[in-house]
Amino acid sequence: MxxxxxxxxxxxxxxxxxxxxxxxxxxxxxxxxxxxxxxxxxxxxxxxxxxxxxxxxxxxxxxxxxxxxxxxxxxxxxxxxxxxxxxxxxxxxxxxxxxxxxxxxxxxxxxxxxxxxxxxxxxxxxxxxxxxxxxxxxxxxxxxxxxxxxxxxxxxxxxxxxxxxxxxxxRDRLLGFELASNGTQNHCLNLAYRGESQTLIGDVAIAQGTYQPITMNGREVYRFAVAKVPEILSKVMFRANLTAEDINWLILHQANQRIMDAVAQRLGIPAERVVSNLAKYGNTSAASIPIALDEAVRAGKIQTGDILAVSGFGAGLTWGGAIFEWGR
Missing domain, CATH: 3.40.47.10 (Thiolase/Chalcone synthase)
Structure with a gap:
């Protein structure tokens, strides 16, 4: 199947x-x-x-x-x-x-x-x-x-x-994928629970609270992304028997234009084949890749049969890559 x-x-x-x-x-x-x-x-x-x-x-x-x-x-x-x-x-x-x-x-x-x-x-x-x-x-x-x-x-x-x-x-148009995570860097990007009060029930203290705002070590996240994303996409391309020349469009998590530029350069994919709408929307987390994909499809940039390489990266720290052919 x-x-x-x-x-x-x-x-x-x-x-x-x-x-x-x-x-x-x-x-x-x-x-x-x-x-x-x-x-x-x-x-x-x-x-x-x-x-x-x-x-x-x-x-x-x-x-x-x-x-x-x-x-x-x-x-x-x-x-x-x-x-x-x-x-x-x-x-x-x-x-x-x-x-x-x-x-x-x-x-x-x-x-x-x-x-x-x-x-x-x-x-x-x-x-x-x-x-x-x-x-x-x-x-x-x-x-x-x-x-x-x-x-x-x-x-x-x-x-x-x-x-x-x-x-x-x-045929199978999902040509390859790879997922990864590294919990030792979990502290670099967090939206963490914070206890704010306690309720005592007998001798048991029950914590109650909410989530604190997002915290991030931007320098470490940048280093992580520019090192790990090209590496994982290179693995996926190798397993799919593809090269950078075979990739029609690169769609990365829209976190930072510098990261996207650095990843594309390391992979040898020219800037004109990188889909970016970061300027309009900022970092929309899990939504960023499918929003960028949809806009490119509806604008007529991505056509049936095009080969797309996508990669998400962020908190966890986690990262992953996939390559697929668009359309049936």
Missing amino acids: GIAITGSGSATPTVELTNESLSQIVETSDEWISSRTGIQARRLAGAEESLCELAAQAAQNAIAMAQLSPTDIDLIVLATSTPDDLFGSAVKIQHAIGATQAVAFDLTAACSGFVFGVVTAAQFIYTGAYRNVVVIGADILSRWVNWSDRATCVLFGDGAGAMVLQADES
């Missing part, structure tokens, strides 16, 4: 926060942010917007492109670190889009989540368990940003992206 990638979709909030606007609440500037990250603006979810709404819209767009109906979907995998409900949001999305035949679950691997989700979904297709799967990457990191910390608040935006994978008896 092979896999075909047949649809993409995305959704972002309408509210835009530019670098200039951000400089009014924290000591920074458009030049400082743009030169260091490549980001010029980001989209932010309003108080009444939800992750499930964005994810549902992205999924519906992807299902429509694949020329399927929601009732054709067997499985929904939601990659997110910011669910509306800590018990999970995938099932709410399943209900919202009318995918009555689908099972749904959340997967958490931060900015690597979409690639991890695609690889996870692929296993269900390879075993014959499911035929039509939607993988969604969605995050609303603005909920967890310290807006007085200029090292992190300039980076993150909100959004959702989705992709449809279908069983295909004729």
Whole structure:
């Protein structure tokens, strides 16, 4: 049993926060942010917007492109670190889009989540368990940003992206993948629980609290990404019997333009074959790869038969790469 990638979709909030606007609440500037990250603006979810709404819209767009109906979907995998409900949001999305035949679950691997989700979904297709799967990457990191910390608040935006994978008896268009993690570097990027109070029940102290804002060692994350992402994609290309010349488009997690430039250079992939929408949206975590993919498909850049190399990397620390042929 092979896999075909047949649809993409995305959704972002309408509210835009530019670098200039951000400089009014924290000591920074458009030049400082743009030169260091490549980001010029980001989209932010309003108080009444939800992750499930964005994810549902992205999924519906992807299902429509694949020329399927929601009732054709067997499985929904939601990659997110910011669910509306800590018990999970995938099932709410399943209900919202009318995918009555689908099972749904959340997967958490931060900015690597979409690639991890695609690889996870692929296993269900390879075993014959499911035929039509939607993988969604969605995050609303603005909920967890310290807006007085200029090292992190300039980076993150909100959004959702989705992709449809279908069983295909004729051939396999998922040409290779590799996943990795290194818990010794977990401290470099965190959105960690913090106890704020205790309730005593007899002699038992029960901690209660919430999650503290995002913390990051940007220098270490940069070093990690520029070393590990070219390495893992090189492994995937070797296993798929491909070279850099065979890759039509490189789509990396949209974290920092300097990282994307460095990875492409190390792989020998020219800049014109790197998909980047970082300037418009910032770092949307698990949503960044599918949003960039969907925009490129709908703009006519990515065509049926094109070979795409994608890689996500981030908190955990985790990273992963996959190479697939677009379309059926």
